[in-house]
Amino acid sequence: MGKITLLSGEMAHVDCLSCAITSGQIEPNGGVVVETDYFHAHQDVAYPIKGLVILASKRHIHGFDELKEHEKMDYINLLTTIRKAQREVLGIEYVYYFYNEDTTHHFHTWMVPRYEWMNGFGRSVESLRPILLHARHKLNDEENDKEVKEAIALLRESIKKRSL
Numbered sequence: 001m002g003k004i005t006l007l008s009g010e011m012a013h014v015d016c017l018s019c020a021i022t023s024g025q026i027e028p029n030g031g032v033v034v035e036t037d038y039f040h041a042h043q044d045v046a047y048p049i050k051g052l053v054i055l056a057s058k059r060h061i062h063g064f065d066e067l068k069e070h071e072k073m074d075y076i077n078l079l080t081t082i083r084k085a086q087r088e089v090l091g092i093e094y095v096y097y098f099y100n101e102d103t104t105h106h107f108h109t110w111m112v113p114r115y116e117w118m119n120g121f122g123r124s125v126e127s128l129r130p131i132l133l134h135a136r137h138k139l140n141d142e143e144n145d146k147e148v149k150e151a152i153a154l155l156r157e158s159i160k161k162r163s164l
C-alpha cells in the first residue's frame, strides 16, 4: 500500500495512484479532462500547474511495449488532441513530455506546459523537478487553484467540442 500526499494535504492510501484515479476512487483536481475506454486524462493531484495534463492508461501496465494495438492508436490520438487544446485554449507554446516505466503507479505520461516563469529553473529535463516542487510549495493557493481548475474546464470543453 503506497502513501500519496494530495494537494489538499490529505494522505491517500492506495496500491496504485493511477488505478485509483482512472477508476474514479480519487477525484483529480478539476475532474476529468477526457476519458476513453483505455485512457484517462487529468490534472496531477500533487503539482498545481495550469494546463498540466496526465494521460494514464486504464490498464495496470508499466511498459510502453505492453500497449495493445487499439490502445496505441487511442494514446497517440489523445496526446495530440490534448496538445492541440493546450495550444488553442491556453496558448501553451511548448510542452515537456515525461514518462518513466519504473513508477510505483502505472503507465502515465506527463504533459507539462512550459511557461516563462519556468526559465528561472533552467531548461530541459533537469528543470522539471525544481519546477514541480516550486508549484507544489509556492503555487498551492486559492488563486492558482482557481486558474488550474478553469484551465481544466477549458481543455475539457475544447476536446468535447472537437469530438462531436
Ligand SMILES: [Zn+2]
Pocket: 016, 017, 018, 019, 020, 059, 060, 061, 105, 106
Ligand atoms: Zn494501476
